[in-house]
Amino acid sequence: MLKFDKLSLNIPETNKPRVVIIGGGFGGINLAKRLNGRDFQVVMFDKQNYHGFWPLLYQVATAGLEPDAIAEPLRKMFDEDYEDFHFRLVRVTGVNPAAKTVQTLIGELRYDHLVIATGTKPNFFGNKEVQKYSFPLKTVPEALNLRSQLLQSFEQASITKDPDTRQSLLNFVIVGAGPTGVELAGSLAEMRKHVLPGDYPGLDFSKMNIYLIEGMDRVLPPMSPEASEKTHKYLDSMGIAIKLKTLVDTYDGQLVKLKTGETIPAHTLIWAAGVSGALVEGIPAETVERGRILVNEFNQVKGYPEIYAIGDVAMMKTEKFPNGHPGVAQPAIQQGKHLAKNLRRLLKNEKMEPFEYLDKGSLAIIGRNRAVADLPGNIHLGGFLAWVIWLFIHIYYLIGFRSKLIVLSNWIYRFFTYERGTRLIIRPFVRKEEPEKEPTQYVVGNEMG
Amino acid sequence: MLKFDKLSLNIPETNKPRVVIIGGGFGGINLAKRLNGRDFQVVMFDKQNYHGFWPLLYQVATAGLEPDAIAEPLRKMFDEDYEDFHFRLVRVTGVNPAAKTVQTLIGELRYDHLVIATGTKPNFFGNKEVQKYSFPLKTVPEALNLRSQLLQSFEQASITKDPDTRQSLLNFVIVGAGPTGVELAGSLAEMRKHVLPGDYPGLDFSKMNIYLIEGMDRVLPPMSPEASEKTHKYLDSMGIAIKLKTLVDTYDGQLVKLKTGETIPAHTLIWAAGVSGALVEGIPAETVERGRILVNEFNQVKGYPEIYAIGDVAMMKTEKFPNGHPGVAQPAIQQGKHLAKNLRRLLKNEKMEPFEYLDKGSLAIIGRNRAVADLPGNIHLGGFLAWVIWLFIHIYYLIGFRSKLIVLSNWIYRFFTYERGTRLIIRPFVRKEEPEKEPTQYVVGNEMG
Numbered sequence: 027m028l029k030f031d032k033l034s035l036n037i038p039e040t041n042k043p044r045v046v047i048i049g050g051g052f053g054g055i056n057l058a059k060r061l062n063g064r065d066f067q068v069v070m071f072d073k074q075n076y077h078g079f080w081p082l083l084y085q086v087a088t089a090g091l092e093p094d095a096i097a098e099p100l101r102k103m104f105d106e107d108y109e110d111f112h113f114r115l116v117r118v119t120g121v122n123p124a125a126k127t128v129q130t131l132i133g134e135l136r137y138d139h140l141v142i143a144t145g146t147k148p149n150f151f152g153n154k155e156v157q158k159y160s161f162p163l164k165t166v167p168e169a170l171n172l173r174s175q176l177l178q179s180f181e182q183a184s185i186t187k188d189p190d191t192r193q194s195l196l197n198f199v200i201v202g203a204g205p206t207g208v209e210l211a212g213s214l215a216e217m218r219k220h221v222l223p224g225d226y227p228g229l230d231f232s233k234m235n236i237y238l239i240e241g242m243d244r245v246l247p248p249m250s251p252e253a254s255e256k257t258h259k260y261l262d263s264m265g266i267a268i269k270l271k272t273l274v275d276t277y278d279g280q281l282v283k284l285k286t287g288e289t290i291p292a293h294t295l296i297w298a299a300g301v302s303g304a305l306v307e308g309i310p311a312e313t314v315e316r317g318r319i320l321v322n323e324f325n326q327v328k329g330y331p332e333i334y335a336i337g338d339v340a341m342m343k344t345e346k347f348p349n350g351h352p353g354v355a356q357p358a359i360q361q362g363k364h365l366a367k368n369l370r371r372l373l374k375n376e377k378m379e380p381f382e383y384l385d386k387g388s389l390a391i392i393g394r395n396r397a398v399a400d401l402p403g404n405i406h407l408g409g410f411l412a413w414v415i416w417l418f419i420h421i422y423y424l425i426g427f428r429s430k431l432i433v434l435s436n437w438i439y440r441f442f443t444y445e446r447g448t449r450l451i452i453r454p455f456v457r458k459e460e461p462e463k464e465p466t467q468y469v470v471g472n473e474m475g
Numbered sequence: 476m477l478k479f480d481k482l483s484l485n486i487p488e489t490n491k492p493r494v495v496i497i498g499g500g501f502g503g504i505n506l507a508k509r510l511n512g513r514d515f516q517v518v519m520f521d522k523q524n525y526h527g528f529w530p531l532l533y534q535v536a537t538a539g540l541e542p543d544a545i546a547e548p549l550r551k552m553f554d555e556d557y558e559d560f561h562f563r564l565v566r567v568t569g570v571n572p573a574a575k576t577v578q579t580l581i582g583e584l585r586y587d588h589l590v591i592a593t594g595t596k597p598n599f600f601g602n603k604e605v606q607k608y609s610f611p612l613k614t615v616p617e618a619l620n621l622r623s624q625l626l627q628s629f630e631q632a633s634i635t636k637d638p639d640t641r642q643s644l645l646n647f648v649i650v651g652a653g654p655t656g657v658e659l660a661g662s663l664a665e666m667r668k669h670v671l672p673g674d675y676p677g678l679d680f681s682k683m684n685i686y687l688i689e690g691m692d693r694v695l696p697p698m699s700p701e702a703s704e705k706t707h708k709y710l711d712s713m714g715i716a717i718k719l720k721t722l723v724d725t726y727d728g729q730l731v732k733l734k735t736g737e738t739i740p741a742h743t744l745i746w747a748a749g750v751s752g753a754l755v756e757g758i759p760a761e762t763v764e765r766g767r768i769l770v771n772e773f774n775q776v777k778g779y780p781e782i783y784a785i786g787d788v789a790m791m792k793t794e795k796f797p798n799g800h801p802g803v804a805q806p807a808i809q810q811g812k813h814l815a816k817n818l819r820r821l822l823k824n825e826k827m828e829p830f831e832y833l834d835k836g837s838l839a840i841i842g843r844n845r846a847v848a849d850l851p852g853n854i855h856l857g858g859f860l861a862w863v864i865w866l867f868i869h870i871y872y873l874i875g876f877r878s879k880l881i882v883l884s885n886w887i888y889r890f891f892t893y894e895r896g897t898r899l900i901i902r903p904f905v906r907k908e909e910p911e912k913e914p915t916q917y918v919v920g921n922e923m924g
Binding site: 178 | 481482483484485524541542543548550551554555561563564565581626627630631633634635636637640672673674675676677
């Protein structure tokens with residue numbers, strides 16, 4: 027193991043304006059790409075060494091894709107073609123807006139412009155028990171862990187003596203019917219129909235239940251009522267038990283208690299219910315609202331013109347979006363690109379331009395041949411047509427992502443054949459007892475810090 | 476979590492002879508495939524749910540391939556087309572040859588024929604310290620762990636203040652110059668040349684050292700002296716520091732002490748030095764020699780005609796192989812197929828036929844365009860020709876493996892482009908403190924048993 031005092035950030039001094047970006051998600055990479063050149067020094071911090079195409083993470087969890095199909099090393103994205111760009115795999119512990127510095131586990135760094143692009147983290151609404159026993163789906167290790175959990179449940183269901191235990195292993199409760207929950211439920215339903223009966227000939231899959239629990243009065247609440255209605259119908263026809271206006275009360279790893287009083291015995295509860303901004307210590311409390319950082323139309327944090335927040339962690343209230351933009355990739359991408367332009371304007375002593383969100387529509391996939399789309403101009407599509415659009419857009423993105431035509435063809439092949447080559451149980455994965463605790467040394471070698 | 480007393484093996488009773496196979500490696504799957512039909516009930520136990528093509532595991536460790544390219548779920552290989560075949564993901568704890576039963580964590584099972592096909596495990600020759608701090612490379616989690624370790628070493632080398640620490644992070648010591656050690660060393664040297672300088676522009680890769688430590692007097696001791704000589708030359712030209720007739724004395728995670736007195740400061744020591752048979756409790760001690768199970772020419776364990784051992788765990792002494800067959804895939808594959816035929820002969824009251832090993836040759840790859848081959852007829856090839864043969868055979872195998880033409884094309888693409896898309900650090904991975912300790916309950920949910 028390596029003590030932190032042996033490490034330093036090791037960023038070269040510079041006369042150029044230094045832009046420090048916290049987070050290599052959609053916002054961070056789109057900003058950094060457009061700052062390339064001779065005008066800025068760009069420093070990016072992330073605690074993962076890769077950028078992920080998270081809309082497809084559910085595919086990793088349901089054994090459709092391996093992580094490398096949806097994630098790309100940040101150092102590969104920002105290679106030697108990027109001048110004066112510095113990536114550091116390190117956790118940011120705080121910011122000091124007065125001193126204009128960022129603190130990390132291994133030292134601090136002065137910034138001229140600070141961009142917070144940290145995205146979101148799961149929100150358990152204070153329910154520690156649910157946090158302890160449920161499976162979130164926000165990171166690659168979590169997706170791999172969930173995949174192993176799903177497969178182990180079937181392994182164990184095939185060898186249990188006790189019918190109640192078997193039923194509990196075959197009950198899968200997904201909390202939250204946003205895109206992740208819906209896509210996961212659909213994917214599980216397809217596995218139940220096409221893949222699992224062949225793998226587990228001794229199991230009766232008519233007993234496998236998929237519950238989708240949602241607090242609001244419709245599935246896919248961020249989308250249009252038309253999309254919700256279609257989606258509800260599709261999920262119904264796939265045999266998914268939907269419970270609307272329902273909240274989870276407690277979960278001890280065995281029994282899900284709903285606030286309605288109903289209980290579901292289940293070994294697997296997947297938490298896709300809510301997220302809040304992944305805030306950074308030191309951001310003034312008055313600039314935070316409902317877990318997100320309030321920004322003006324230039325993505326600036328109030329009172330700190332040299333601090334910006336973009337993407338999911340930011341809340342830019344506009345007339346059309348009084349509660350901020352939807353928590354999807356597009357606002358983050360567009361804000362990243364826009365901020366790059368504004369930073370260049372500042373450099374030339376020009377006035378910044380306000381951000382305007384171009385709504386390109388929303389999509390969700392429920393299964394093979396079935397998706398829903400809300401397109402600009404109040405157009406709502408469903409079924410095969412929406413699915414073709416979903417497919418086209420995701421293929422388009424993945425190609426732009428890294429010209430990985432071959433991984434892509436692999437993915438298309440699996441997509442069309444229902445083949446799930448990656449149903450490997452790769453353990454161990456250990457949930458940290460105290461996820462919030464700061465580590466005191468870097469993990470090197472076989473021991474955990 | 477699920478207590479073991481809630482589980483049972485749940486294997487249907489049968490009038491057919493029951494063949495219990497421990498292990499889903501090369502031997503186990505080739506045997507099981509050929510027992511398909513109406514004549515046997517086949518039960519396979521493995522503690523992993525997949526079969527792995529381990530000769531390519533080093534590719535997973537060096538970010539060339541994702542696990543799904545080299546591993547295949549056993550339940551998918553043995554799907555509903557296999558009659559009366561039962562896979563159980565469970566750890567075998569022992570055998571009782573007198574009672575003809577196999578013990579597992581969740582119950583025991585009577586057998587008519589028992590086939591031990593458990594392969595090997597790393598052999599640390601009793602050095603607990605090396606076992607604790609070194610990185611073995613026998614399983615998928617170990618390969619992923621090593622991959623993360625390699626990448627984290629570069630991340631940390633780029634931010635350390637201390638030149639000694641940096642050098643220690645950039646020293647990679649591989650112990651054992653068998654095929655795994657050689658292939659790993661070659662692969663690391665290629666990363667150093669083609670991939671890493673682009674990823675870590677701030678690091679001076681002329682300071683990255685790859686040490687290959689071997690106790691014998693030549694690299695690739697299982698192959699011909701001609702192959703060893705060629706390989707040595709290739710490794711030399713790739714800048715790998717080879718130390719022959721050298722043993723590791725101690726390693727505390729920081730400093731490798733060799734028995735020659737020399738020391739190498741290194742944060743990463745990869746243990747590819749030796750294996751011993753993965754023995755099963757209850758096998759009579761008199762049938763074990765140097766960690767392997769002695770078998771006769773029918774793969775029968777002495778004194779127990781209904782217990783067989785095949786593949787790496789077996790030692791069949793023959794005139795040509797007085798110390799048993801080489802520990803590679805071919806003997807396991809051939810013994811698996813041969814034993815299937817013999818079990819069918821027994822069923823028809825025919826005499827079993829002795830196993831004869833058909834040496835198809837050995838291959839090792841050192842890098843792009845460079846391999847060595849020992850072919851039947853005392854033919855020794857090197858360079859590009861051997862590399863083409865290596866490529867052809869591995870492609871052929873992977874196609875037979877699961878018709879994964881597309882994963883394959885992905886792999887070929889990366890192979891030719893030096894592209895390493897999978898350099899993702901996926902932590903956490905926790906080494907079990909007491910790897911030999913038996914778990915007392917199954918891992919379900921987020922907590923480890």
